[in-house]
Amino acid sequence: MRTSMFRSVESAIRRVSTSSPSTSTSSTHFARRCFSSESAPAPARKVAVLGAAGGIGQPLALLMKLNPLVSSLSLYDIAGTPGVAADVSHINTRSEVAGYMGEDQLAQALDGCDLVIIPAGVPRKPGMTRDDLFNINAGIVKTLCTAIAKYCPHALVNMISNPVNSTVPIAAEIFKKAGTYDEKRLFGVTTLDVVRARTFFAGKANVNVADVNVPVVGGHAGITILPLFSQATPKGSNLSDEQITALTKRTQDGGTEVVEAKAGKGSATLSMAYAGAVFADACLKGLNGVPDIVECSYVQSNITDIPFFASKVRLGKNGVEEILGLGPMSDFEKEGLEKLKPELLSSIEKGVKFANQ
Numbered sequence: 193m194r195t196s197m198f199r200s201v202e203s204a205i206r207r208v209s210t211s212s213p214s215t216s217t218s219s220t221h222f223a224r225r226c227f228s229s230e231s232a233p234a235p236a237r238k239v240a241v242l243g244a245a246g247g248i249g250q251p252l253a254l255l256m257k258l259n260p261l262v263s264s265l266s267l268y269d270i271a272g273t274p275g276v277a278a279d280v281s282h283i284n285t286r287s288e289v290a291g292y293m294g295e296d297q298l299a300q301a302l303d304g305c306d307l308v309i310i311p312a313g314v315p316r317k318p319g320m321t322r323d324d325l326f327n328i329n330a331g332i333v334k335t336l337c338t339a340i341a342k343y344c345p346h347a348l349v350n351m352i353s354n355p356v357n358s359t360v361p362i363a364a365e366i367f368k369k370a371g372t373y374d375e376k377r378l379f380g381v382t383t384l385d386v387v388r389a390r391t392f393f394a395g396k397a398n399v400n401v402a403d404v405n406v407p408v409v410g411g412h413a414g415i416t417i418l419p420l421f422s423q424a425t426p427k428g429s430n431l432s433d434e435q436i437t438a439l440t441k442r443t444q445d446g447g448t449e450v451v452e453a454k455a456g457k458g459s460a461t462l463s464m465a466y467a468g469a470v471f472a473d474a475c476l477k478g479l480n481g482v483p484d485i486v487e488c489s490y491v492q493s494n495i496t497d498i499p500f501f502a503s504k505v506r507l508g509k510n511g512v513e514e515i516l517g518l519g520p521m522s523d524f525e526k527e528g529l530e531k532l533k534p535e536l537l538s539s540i541e542k543g544v545k546f547a548n549q
């Protein structure tokens with residue numbers, strides 16, 4: 193029987209989860225599905241979290257355990273996963289949970305996966321940019337993607353490890369070398385930028401946060417994060433140019449806001465786990481053939497002259513079904529787009545170069 197605390201969490205989630213079209217299609221339904229006792233028949237899906245004992249990995253493991261679309265949950269890390277897996281496995285939801293620790297168990301962790309989520313790596317400390325993480329995280333991503341190519345080459349990959357602007361191109365190069373690359377199956381997770389843009393916009397425009405949609409395009413670092421507030425819905429109170437500039441900056445610096453508040457104890461973990469779980473849920477729904485699942489993601493793209501670019505993406509049975517265009521942009525956003533291109537391109541080139549060394 194459910195406890196009263198569980199019931200109050202469920203009702204809180206229901207209150208904030210009202211359905212709305214477009215980019216929130218999956219996010220607004222996600223929490224409701226997770227905390228729902230309805231048992232919709234869903235195909236078996238194995239999901240792995242690599243880096244599952246970390247700050248993001250643990251709450252992400254919890255949220256994936258609550259997702260009824262998951263039948264098998266594989267928790268991998270270089271340390272600590274037996275404990276996390278034993279703990280999460282006691283939750284009375286559909287998925288079987290297994291913990292794997294150390295590289296000699298990576299093959300088993302990945303075998304038969306439909307979806308692999310990667311939050312493995314080191315997070316930022318105050319004063320660091322995401323790019324400062326490159327040297328350590330690039331190597332981790334290279335190792336993990338080499339194993340994915342070998343043991344579950346058809347899985348969708350959700351890359352959370354920073355710098356996402358470079359780790360996604362690294363993964364693409366590793367998969368190309370292994371002969372398994374399918375650009376429809378590789379995603380940089382930029383959902384946290386969308387989550388932040390929605391929250392910050394709702395606060396300023398005086399609208400219900402659960403109804404807000406804001407596409408966020410470009411990449412996932414500093415000025416490469418470009419929220420398109422001119423397309424935000426519902427419109428709410430009219431915002432001045434100064435307010436839009438401030439909202440844009442706050443969205444771009446959202447990660448740094450958390451890094452500074454945590455004062456050396458890491459970067460966003462709880463909101464990132466939520467965002468990662470929302471995006472993973474959207475991918476699973478797409479795989480299961482649910483129509484009209486649209487989320488923003490950083491993918492191989494030709495909607496601009498930059499080879500990897502975040503924008504709204506329609507998800508389907510094979511991963512990316514359609515990359516949606518940028519839509520009408522304000523002059524401020526057009527300017528932001530031109531400004532971000534050199535940095536984004538250089539991060540992509542850095543990743544490609546690293547992978548081919």
Ligand SMILES: NC(=O)c1ccc[n+]([C@@H]2O[C@H](COP(=O)([O-])OP(=O)(O)OC[C@H]3O[C@@H](n4cnc5c(N)ncnc54)[C@H](O)[C@@H]3O)[C@@H](O)[C@H]2O)c1
Binds near residue numbers: 246336382
């Ligand atoms: N995409 C985003 O929006 C976003 C947001 C926040 C953080 N991040 C990134 O996510 C990553 C993880 O952040 P965190 O706060 O969870 O860090 P953390 O240090 O708390 O956890 C990382 C985990 O990865 C594990 N790990 C290290 N090497 C590994 C390997 N080779 N294989 C498997 N696991 C390995 C560690 O043991 C640890 O448990 C960082 O790169 C961070 O910058 C991304």
